[in-house]
Amino acid sequence: MNERVSILDGNTFLVSDRRGDIEPSFDFPTGLFSFDTRFISTWLLTLDGQRLHALSIDDALSYQTRFFLVPGEPTHYLDAKVSVIRSRGIGGSFDEELTVLNHSGQEAEFTLRLDIGSDFADLFEIKHKRHKKGRTTPYVAENELRLAYHRERFRREAVIRTTAPGEIDGSGMTFRIRIGPHGEWTTQLRTATIIYGARGEDIRATLPLGGHRSAAAIHAEQDDLIARAPKLGCDCQPLAGAYRRSLNDLAALRYESITLGVRLLAAGLPWFMTLFGRDSLFTSLQVLPFLPDLVTPTIVMLAGLQGNRLDDFRDEEPGKILHELRYGETAGFEEQPHSPYYGSADSTPLFVTLLDEYERWTGDADLVRRLEAQTRAALDWIDTYGDLLGTGYVWYMTRNPETGLPNQCWKDSPDSISYSDGRLPEFPLATCELQGYAYDAKLRGARLARKYWNDPAYADRLEREAAALKERFNRDFWIPEREYYALALDPEGRHVDALSSNIGHLLWSGIVDESRAAAVARHLLGPRLFSGWGVRTLADDQGRYNPIGYHVGTVWPFDNSIIAWGLWKYGFREEAGRICDSMLGASRFFDGRLPEAFAGYERDLTDYPVQYPTACSPQAWSAGTPLLLLRVMLGLEPEGEHLIIDPAVPEGMGRVELLDIPGRWGRVDALGRSRSPHDNTRGH
Numbered sequence: 001m002n003e004r005v006s007i008l009d010g011n012t013f014l015v016s017d018r019r020g021d022i023e024p025s026f027d028f029p030t031g032l033f034s035f036d037t038r039f040i041s042t043w044l045l046t047l048d049g050q051r052l053h054a055l056s057i058d059d060a061l062s063y064q065t066r067f068f069l070v071p072g073e074p075t076h077y078l079d080a081k082v083s084v085i086r087s088r089g090i091g092g093s094f095d096e097e098l099t100v101l102n103h104s105g106q107e108a109e110f111t112l113r114l115d116i117g118s119d120f121a122d123l124f125e126i127k128h129k130r131h132k133k134g135r136t137t138p139y140v141a142e143n144e145l146r147l148a149y150h151r152e153r154f155r156r157e158a159v160i161r162t163t164a165p166g167e168i169d170g171s172g173m174t175f176r177i178r179i180g181p182h183g184e185w186t187t188q189l190r191t192a193t194i195i196y197g198a199r200g201e202d203i204r205a206t207l208p209l210g211g212h213r214s215a216a217a218i219h220a221e222q223d224d225l226i227a228r229a230p231k232l233g234c235d236c237q238p239l240a241g242a243y244r245r246s247l248n249d250l251a252a253l254r255y256e257s258i259t260l261g262v263r264l265l266a267a268g269l270p271w272f273m274t275l276f277g278r279d280s281l282f283t284s285l286q287v288l289p290f291l292p293d294l295v296t297p298t299i300v301m302l303a304g305l306q307g308n309r310l311d312d313f314r315d316e317e318p319g320k321i322l323h324e325l326r327y328g329e330t331a332g333f334e335e336q337p338h339s340p341y342y343g344s345a346d347s348t349p350l351f352v353t354l355l356d357e358y359e360r361w362t363g364d365a366d367l368v369r370r371l372e373a374q375t376r377a378a379l380d381w382i383d384t385y386g387d388l389l390g391t392g393y394v395w396y397m398t399r400n401p402e403t404g405l406p407n408q409c410w411k412d413s414p415d416s417i418s419y420s421d422g423r424l425p426e427f428p429l430a431t432c433e434l435q436g437y438a439y440d441a442k443l444r445g446a447r448l449a450r451k452y453w454n455d456p457a458y459a460d461r462l463e464r465e466a467a468a469l470k471e472r473f474n475r476d477f478w479i480p481e482r483e484y485y486a487l488a489l490d491p492e493g494r495h496v497d498a499l500s501s502n503i504g505h506l507l508w509s510g511i512v513d514e515s516r517a518a519a520v521a522r523h524l525l526g527p528r529l530f531s532g533w534g535v536r537t538l539a540d541d542q543g544r545y546n547p548i549g550y551h552v553g554t555v556w557p558f559d560n561s562i563i564a565w566g567l568w569k570y571g572f573r574e575e576a577g578r579i580c581d582s583m584l585g586a587s588r589f590f591d592g593r594l595p596e597a598f599a600g601y602e603r604d605l606t607d608y609p610v611q612y613p614t615a616c617s618p619q620a621w622s623a624g625t626p627l628l629l630l631r632v633m634l635g636l637e638p639e640g641e642h643l644i645i646d647p648a649v650p651e652g653m654g655r656v657e658l659l660d661i662p663g664r665w666g667r668v669d670a671l672g673r674s675r676s677p678h679d680n681t682r683g684h
Contacts, residue, residue, distance in 0.1 A: 004030065007090045009063045009218055010255030011035050011266060011273050012193065014094055018054045020067040020086045021045060024119060029126045029270045032094050032158070034193045036274065036328030038126065039147075039158040040094070042117030042171075045086070047071045047100070048110055052084055062252035062618075063218045064089045079103075082110065091213035094191040102179040110179065114189075115172040118158050120149035122328040123271065124336050134329075138170035145173065154329055155196035163188040195327075222251035229290050230661045232630070235654025238584045238592070242626040245592035249618035250287065250294070262297045268596060268619030275301065275325045277347030278410055279621055281354050282558060286624030289631050292362050292662060299358060299367065302351055303374040305340055307381075312399035313337045315408075319381030321347040323405070336403055343405040344412070345386065345396035345434055348378045349441035356444035359452075360638045363664030368452045379445045379462070382438045388428045392472055393489065394438050397428035409434060410559075411502075411537065415544060416551035417488055420497045422543020425490040432485050433502045435473045436509030442466035443510075474513045483519040485512075499528060499539040501559050507566025517570045524563060525575050532603025533586045534560045534579065540600070547600040554612050557583055557594040558621035561628040568632045568648075577650035580629040587626070594622040634658060634670045641665055647672025 006015045012034040016022050022030050022043040032040035045052060052069035059065045066087045070080040081104045088096040102108045120136060134151025145168050147158045160173075164187030167174040177185045197203045226247045234240050253266045255273065266272065267279040280302070284295040307320035314337040315323075326338035337343075352375055359368050368375075388395040398404030405412050409431045417431060418424055442462045450459035477485045479495055485503050486495035503520050506512045512520055523529060528539035534555035538545050544552045560579050567576040586609040587594050595617040599610035616622075633656060635646030643665055649656050649672040656674075660667040 005057060005059055005065055005067075006269055007059075007061075007063055007065050007088065008252055008269055008273075009091045009213065010253075012090055012092055012094070013269055013273060014040075014088070014090055015270055016043070018057060018067075019045070019052050019069060020054075020065075020088065020096075021051075024117075029123065031121075032191065032193070033123070033270065033273070035195060036123050036326050036331070037156055037193075037195075038121045038123075039118055039156065039193045040116070040191060041119040041121065042115055044115040045069075045084070045098070046113045046115075047082065047084060049113075055083075061219075062222075062248060063091060064215060082108065084112075089215050091215065091218050093193065096189045096191075097186060098189065099184055099186045100177060100179060101184045102182060105181045107178060107180050110177050112175040112177060113172060114174075116145060116147075116160060117171060118147045118149070120147075120156050120329075122330045123326075124328065124330045124338075127271070130330075140168045140170060142168075144168065145170070151329065151333075153198060154332055155200075157192075157194040157196075159192045159194065161190050161192075222248065225251045225254075225291065225294075228293070228662075231659040233655070233657040233659070236584065236656070238588045239626070239630075239653070239656065241592035242584055242587040242594065243630065245587075246623045246626045249593060249623040250291070250620065253618060253620050253623070254294075257301070262301060264297055264301060265294060265620050268616035268622070271616055272619070274327070275322075277302065277321050277323045277344050278350060281321075281347060281350040282562070283620040283624045284354050285357060286558075286561060286621065286628040288357060288361050289636055289661060289663070290627050292358070295354070295358055296364075296367070299351075299355060299371070302347075303371050306374050306377060307342050311342075313403075314339070314341050315343040315399050315404050317342065317381060317385040319348065319377035319379075320385065321351045321378060323347060323408075337400060341404075343398055343400075343408050345394055345408045346410060346437055348381050348386065349394070349434075349437040351375075351378050352441035352445050353437065356448055359448070361663050363641075365452055368448055372448075372453050375445060375448065379441065382441065383465070386438070389430075389491070391430075391493070392469060393430040394434040395428040395430045396434075409502075411500075411551035413550045415549075416537075417496060418498050418542070418544045418552075420499065420542050425488065425496050428491055429488045429496070431488040431502060432473075432477050433505035433509070435469065435477070436506045436511040439466050439469050439473070439511040440509040442469070470511050470513075473511055474516070478516065483516075484523050485520070498542045498544070499523060500542075501529060501535045501537050501556075501563060504535060504559070504563030504566050507570050508562050509566075510569065512570070514570075517572075521567055521570070521572045521575050524567070525578060530578075530582075531555055531600050532582065533598070533609045534582050535563055536600040538600075545600075548610075548612060550597070550612070553600040554597040555586075555600050555609070556597045556622075557586075557625040558619075561621075561625040561632075564629060564632045568635070573648035576632050577648060580633055581650040581653070583625060583629060590617075593618055594625050595619065596622055630656070630658060634672050636661065636670060638663060643668050643670075645670045649674040651675055 014032045015030045024041045031038040050071040056068045069084040083101050085099040136149045139146040143162050145160045149156045195203045232243045254263050255266045267276040280298045307316040320342045322340040323344035325340040330336040331339040386394040396408040443466045446459040446462035449455045487498045487500045488496035538552045546553045564576040564579040589608045596615040596619040597612040637644040653674040656672045658670045
């Protein structure tokens, strides 16, 4: 019963076991969650005191699931005389219909019990196994159980109502039912999650979409989003399946901000159902050629929450783009600095990159002009607060050693940045990809300044700084005897010399000297980094390598999509195609849904990709991966008022056709065909 089943609609989601049951857990968050609080931690169904077992599960839709259950273990020799169907949906509230079916020819009596409880745990309390400081009180009314939590002015409630009469107590509901021959009994349960504001109002009810949405409304919204995306026709079934699944997941991951009432993309279920800086920026870059209207709210929201002061607790600095925004109890009481938290060194240059890329695709010059001050502030941050040691590089070290993140690059786990022998360096650190992002941001900022801000002198200055950074970087980060770039520089300027996937991000940024690009590509596709399913986060001969270590040996689909894009930019089309092919091959084993990460085992060893045990699924930048791979394979690149299409489809993939690609040019079509082994010409 370890496999989990989830349903979600925006920031409300439910994770259960394969019976539909929820039991308190801190190893992996099962329960009903909304805006960082677990509203239901126990939801356990028994029939005549027996736990139920799943015959089948219908979970084709992201917001609805049906469980077909029987008591006891099914056998070949004894047919079940009774079965239970749990039909559940989510849309702000959580609805479950329970149907008990009597399969015998005689009237039968049953006792159906639903144990219900809530710990109102904050997600950070689950992660760090902390005890609650407030108090939960149950209130029983006719056909209703209300679980209320309060800690000073922080108040949350779960209200569970049933349509069928039952015996309600403080820990659940009991139904004593009588069913005729071949008859059935049904009740509908609705669980409302209530978030109280400072004035005692239900905040959810004040949002434009309100506290509850019907299945029909969710279905219509998701269908509308998918209808706006380009239409894919292809011979490669894994590509077709991954594309459709990605669009469905991106639609499901949209949520309504509790503070501003705009629709944003959450980073991933279950840990990251909120706005993230880097995740949202990378996901926006991935989806931009397909669904550009998803990107605009993210840019505006991140600009609006840009740092404007020095705040050590939140790692906030003027010009800095946030890392993570949370709404839960620990953020509200400042036990965690996530209201919002600014502990990432990459989100700020990536913000400039996204704004420029967004304008190149959409032609939305008005937004570029409107965000001039915020973009200049982000560029200023790179050279001021970002350059902690005054060396011309972007460094990071948390201002908050108690609760701040030590590593503030995309590999932000504690052991992710290491020397090749496994030792961990001191802080501050300047990881290699941060310098690439800064280089790219300066060039893109220069373009915006010259074209839209009427400031050619500023543009010239940014271009000079970018050129100097590229020269300096290729001198200081290159390890000549190993022919790759160091993962980072330590505080003494020494190489943190592990071989990692970060070097692929350097190709994407353009900071790699042309004479060294081929060596970087060889490492990325060589046996130390490339598992056959994708590029590992850390090479398999490094001291900290672990094929199931979060950032020290696993394969991340998002990471591979950026690497493929970088290889494509430097003309390594075949190598980029190998990564595209491996990612799509892996997606077949996950029903088209690429997880956050999977194990870095050799392909020949396992014959299938092994999922990382606590990987988020769905996750936004994994859902965006097939979209970016499509862009790479079809060679899509905006150029003025036109879209350049230069396909290089991997061998054996056949025809790939993408219709109605949106952009400043209107909508255009792209077609590519893979080469046969005997054909030296590219598809067109």
